[in-house]
Amino acid sequence: MAPVLTVENLKAHFFIRSGVVKAVDGVSFDIAPGEVLGLVGESGSGKTVLGASILGLVDPPGRIVEGSVRLVGEELVGRPEEVLRHYRGRRVATVFQDPMMTLNPVLRIDTQMIEAITAHEKVGGDVARARARDALAAVGIASPDERLRAYPHQFSGGMRQRVAIAMALLHRPQLLIADEPTTALDVTIQSQILALVQALCAESGTALIWITHDLAVVAGLADRVAVMYAGRIVESGPVDAVFARPLHPYTRGLIDSIPSRHRRGDALAQIPGMPPSPARLPDGCAFAPRCPRADAACTVAPLVSGYGAARSTRCWHPHVEVETAA
Amino acid sequence: MSAPIIAVDNVSRTFVQPLDVAARLANLFGAGMREAVVTAVDHVDFSVRRGEVVGLVGESGCGKSTLGRIVAGLLPPSAGEVRFHGRPIRELADKPARDGMLKVQMIFQDPAAALNPRMQVKDIVGEAPVVHGIVSRAGIAAHVDALLARVGLDPGYKTRYPHQFSGGQRARIGIARALAVEPEFLVCDESVAALDVSIQAQVLNLFMQLRRDLGLTYLFISHDLGVIEHLSDRVVVMYLGRVIEMASTADLFRQPNHPYAQALLANVPRLATAKRRFEPVKGEIPSPLAPPPGCHFHPRCPFVMPRCRVETPALKEIAPGRRSACHLNDEPGRS
Numbered sequence: 001m002a003p004v005l006t007v008e009n010l011k012a013h014f015f016i017r018s019g020v021v022k023a024v025d026g027v028s029f030d031i032a033p034g035e036v037l038g039l040v041g042e043s044g045s046g047k048t049v050l051g052a053s054i055l056g057l058v059d060p061p062g063r064i065v066e067g068s069v070r071l072v073g074e075e076l077v078g079r080p081e082e083v084l085r086h087y088r089g090r091r092v093a094t095v096f097q098d099p100m101m102t103l104n105p106v107l108r109i110d111t112q113m114i115e116a117i118t119a120h121e122k123v124g125g126d127v128a129r130a131r132a133r134d135a136l137a138a139v140g141i142a143s144p145d146e147r148l149r150a151y152p153h154q155f156s157g158g159m160r161q162r163v164a165i166a167m168a169l170l171h172r173p174q175l176l177i178a179d180e181p182t183t184a185l186d187v188t189i190q191s192q193i194l195a196l197v198q199a200l201c202a203e204s205g206t207a208l209i210w211i212t213h214d215l216a217v218v219a220g221l222a223d224r225v226a227v228m229y230a231g232r233i234v235e236s237g238p239v240d241a242v243f244a245r246p247l248h249p250y251t252r253g254l255i256d257s258i259p260s261r262h263r264r265g266d267a268l269a270q271i272p273g274m275p276p277s278p279a280r281l282p283d284g285c286a287f288a289p290r291c292p293r294a295d296a297a298c299t300v301a302p303l304v305s306g307y308g309a310a311r312s313t314r315c316w317h318p319h320v321e322v323e324t325a326a
Numbered sequence: 327m328s329a330p331i332i333a334v335d336n337v338s339r340t341f342v343q344p345l346d347v348a349a350r351l352a353n354l355f356g357a358g359m360r361e362a363v364v365t366a367v368d369h370v371d372f373s374v375r376r377g378e379v380v381g382l383v384g385e386s387g388c389g390k391s392t393l394g395r396i397v398a399g400l401l402p403p404s405a406g407e408v409r410f411h412g413r414p415i416r417e418l419a420d421k422p423a424r425d426g427m428l429k430v431q432m433i434f435q436d437p438a439a440a441l442n443p444r445m446q447v448k449d450i451v452g453e454a455p456v457v458h459g460i461v462s463r464a465g466i467a468a469h470v471d472a473l474l475a476r477v478g479l480d481p482g483y484k485t486r487y488p489h490q491f492s493g494g495q496r497a498r499i500g501i502a503r504a505l506a507v508e509p510e511f512l513v514c515d516e517s518v519a520a521l522d523v524s525i526q527a528q529v530l531n532l533f534m535q536l537r538r539d540l541g542l543t544y545l546f547i548s549h550d551l552g553v554i555e556h557l558s559d560r561v562v563v564m565y566l567g568r569v570i571e572m573a574s575t576a577d578l579f580r581q582p583n584h585p586y587a588q589a590l591l592a593n594v595p596r597l598a599t600a601k602r603r604f605e606p607v608k609g610e611i612p613s614p615l616a617p618p619p620g621c622h623f624h625p626r627c628p629f630v631m632p633r634c635r636v637e638t639p640a641l642k643e644i645a646p647g648r649r650s651a652c653h654l655n656d657e658p659g660r661s
Contacts, residue, residue, distance in 0.1 A: 257527030259556035
């Protein structure tokens with residue numbers, strides 16, 4: 001199947017007084033219709049900027065300096081704002097961590113949802129209202145007719161996120177980018193939102209990019225996973241294979257540092273040091289200073305190398321012995 | 327079994343939002359407006375033995391942070407008593423008791439908010455032990471160096487300010503400050519929640535190392551069940567101000583008794599390799615301002631019975647060392 005989205009060698013850099021911050025630095029991936037891609041990384045790894053770059057939402061002092069983003073074959077990088085506006089919300093939608101970033105606090109839910117519909121389609125007010133109502137019902141909001149007339153502050157955090165998801169899916173987009181949408185929510189509410197997004201995307205065939213720092217959420221949700229470190233994807237592949245037999249030492253370190261992987265009370269495996277500042281990345285492999293396998297070769301930035309049909313990593317010394325033995 | 331280091335004895339805490347002028351005026355004309363009362367902690371009873379790590383879990387608004395503050399002596403309970411080595415901590419007037427309370431320290435969630443941004447690290451860590459006469463002014467530099475080294479920070483950084491450190495390092499400064507007065511008992515309120523996975527592992531390892539080296543006892547508050555399962559010997563589960571289950575970590579994670587504990591554990595995302603369908607518990611967490619009558623969990627409970635809507639279940643012993651507050655345990659045919 002032809003991919004919905006193809007990202008090639010995308011670079012989004014921020015030009016600040018003290019230098020250039022390479023937030024996204026040569027990222028390539030694609031995603032098929034209906035596929036769920038988990039994009040995993042720690043703070044400052046560039047995962048949010050990558051999501052924003054796909055939508056053309058990188059603001060000065062940042063800009064996309066190189067690369068291409070194609071939605072079903074159509075190039076989005078370098079297109080004028082009016083054209084991008086036509087895509088956003090209709091063909092590519094987004095859900096953010098904080099639903100109050102999506103919702104206008106001084107407008108009622110119906111005003112916002114109807115506006116979102118009529119911005120892209122010529123339909124009458126009654127039709128738009130009915131669609132907004134159905135969308136709220138679809139995300140499991142009880143008595144949607146009354147709730148349409150409520151303001152965002154009258155909803156709980158989980159309910160607000162449901163409204164944000166309902167708005168994102170109004171136009172049955174081909175791609176939904178969800179940036180940490182459950183991070184601020186409680187465990188039982190997070191589970192509800194995961195179930196909802198999983199069901200809605202499967203139903204409408206929407207491809208989903210789920211950006212998170214939480215490996216466990218991705219393990220239950222995604223088909224494929226891409227792990228970001230210092231602006232680059234260091235490993236990608238099917239989620240089961242990557243979590244069972246990580247190739248990149250960073251992926252392995254992340255998985256090993258999760259408490260539930262250990263016997264109770266045992267010392268957790270830890271990655272020494274801390275993530276580099278994106279403004280001062282080391283030459284060569286950015287993970288080398290923290291990597292147990294680093295040697296002289298790592299002073300040169302590793303290229304992406306493929307393993308098997310679906311996996312790839314950016315490392316001179318991947319844990320390939322595990323992969324071939326398995 | 328050793329004597330409890332901390333005993334929480336039937337503790338409750340309510341917060342009252344007093345009426346504003348307009349509401350008081352309206353009441354003069356018979357509007358009948360009432361003050362909003364939140365019962366954040368509702369008759370909680372538990373103890374922590376020396377050397378033990380007790381995990382306190384629950385979702386937003388369940389009162390776990392309020393309980394942590396009461397245990398740390400930062401907040402007086404509205405009813406009930408907290409005892410440290412058998413002595414009620416509300417007797418703070420005399421100096422020996424106050425010195426005793428130094429033995430209970432708290433580590434907060436957001437190290438950026440808990441550290442004074444205008445103080446150097448050496449003063450943040452070194453102020454309390456000098457004030458309380460634990461270390462002489464002459465000996466403070468060596469004391470601070472030793473503390474920073476113990477939590478894995480370079481003592482050479484001690485003249486820096488909090489903003490010059492990363493999140494993980496700030497967490498370590500918060501720990502060093504708590505250790506500076508030589509506590510026996512630490513209340514850790516979501517102390518690793520703000521950290522990235524790789525940094526979180528470093529700080530959790532530090533907590534375990536300190537427990538071994540210094541013989542510390544912890545009350546570890548977290549919403550992250552993976553962290554709780556890893557660190558704790560026993561777990562206390564709270565829902566809307568009440569303790570609903572209390573058990574050893576192994577028992578709770580193998581077979582939770584209370585339906586809420588079951589739902590909570592089933593909903594924890596795990597790194598299990600199989601993709602799964604999420605089967606969430608229905609409903610929202612009710613507002614603590616108007617909790618449901620009877621068992622607080624009944625509107626969301628899959629096993630709800632008529633009795634649950636009216637009668638609050640007591641926290642009863644269901645097995646040795648294990649307590650649960652659920653009417654189902656009284657039903658025949660269920661052990």
